[in-house]
Amino acid sequence: MLRWGVLGATAFISTRVAPAIHRVVDNRVVAVAARPGRVEASGRFAAQFDARVHDGFEALLNDSEVDAVYIALPNSEHVPWTLRALEAGKHVLCEKPLALSAADVERVEAAAGGLTAMEAYWYRFHPQQRRVVELLASGVIGELCVVRAAFAGLMDPVGNIRYLPELGGGATWDVGCYAFDVPLWAFGQTPVSVQARFHSKDGAPxxxxxxxxxxxxxxxxxxxxxxxDYGPCARYELQGTHGSIAVRNAWTAPDEECVITIITNDGHREERVPAADAYEHQAAAFAEAVRTGTPPLVTLADSKRTARVGEALVESARTGAVQVV
Structure with a gap:
């Protein structure tokens, strides 16, 4: 049994992530941590899973019956609480972005030791994504030349922590992470350089x-x-020397059928992948990595590369110049 604790009792975690963990054999959410003074709200979350409620995050980390923690706090709190969890001997699955700098990922690496620490790029675990990786590796589209990726959706700024710079907000460190994660795994390397342009609608901070x-x-x-500030769109395309692979909804809902389109000189075809819950697949893969001690699908080396690219995009947008990564 892998016993989970949750830091960040949001509605999304209580309705999507925690139930997915419970559907994995021998995995249970056994504890939820509330911010001081907010035990009642966290209690409603915990009651769904017959879990304990701790008053404060440190109390959960001191719980000897918690093996792993899921961190779903604001971006600025990911590294501090990941480090504290690892110091307490807990495995960590942390919402992306794990860190806002490559240097902070290195701090996590140093603290992890023999524990499993993974950034939660949940879409990477969906059977649709696994199939795209297989197709790309098969050489069906030849050598990869161009990647196009887009992820956007309208979000109300009122009460939304994504609009708070002090909490690590902004589109780049939220939906943007997914968009630039696609070429990183597809090319399997860090880009040489990046050039970015940002927009802040209506003077957003x-x-x-x-x-x-x-x-x-x-x-x-x-x-x-x-x-x-626009959307919705959630797609990517891998263009090779002899064809392309396109995914119309890369960040899919758990009840949505997936369609992969392959175009080559031999013609056009579609592959359909049944609906699946990527959070459940992610939890199962993380638990297996903990059990076996093997590296998870998303490694800390991957996270370091992702953070480095995010930093470069921010700097390029700030200066208006090409930024070497």
Missing amino acids: VDTSGAATLDFGDGRVAQIDYGF
Whole structure:
């Protein structure tokens, strides 16, 4: 049995993530931590799973009956609480972005030791995504040349922590992470350089949308866009020398059938992937990594690369210049 504790009792975690964990054999949410003075709200979350409620995050980390923690706090709190959880001997599955800098990921690496620490890029665990990785590796579209990725959806700024810079808000560190994660795994390397432009709608204190080009060298590029101020869109395309693979909804809902479109000189075909809950697949994979001591699908090396690219995009948008990664 892998016994989970949750830091961040949000409605999304209580309705999507925690139930998915419970559906994995031998996995249970056994404890929920409330911020001081908010035990009642967390109690409603915990009651769904017959879990204990702790008054404060430190109390949960001191719970000897918790093996792993899911961290769903604001971006600015991910690294501090990941480090504290690892110091307490807990495995950690942390919402993305794990960190806002590569240096902070290195701090997590140093603290992890023999524990499993993973950034929760949940879509990477969906059977649709696994199938795309297989198709790309098969060579059906030849050598990868161009990646196009877009992820956006309108978000109301009222009461939304994504609009608070002090909490690590902004489109780049939210939906943008997903968009630039696609070329990173597809090309399997860090880009040579990036050039980005951000927009802050209605004078928002954070970037509400962005567009960027990532140069991977040898004519290989990625073009991405993302935002809070338009949408919805959730797609990517992998263009190779002999064809393309397109996913119309890369960040899919658990009840949504998935369609992968493959176009080559031999014609056009579609592969349909049944609906699946990527959070459940993610929890199962994380639990297996804990059980076996093997590296998870999303490694800390991946997270360091992702953070480095995010930093470069922010700097490029600030200066208006190409930024070497």
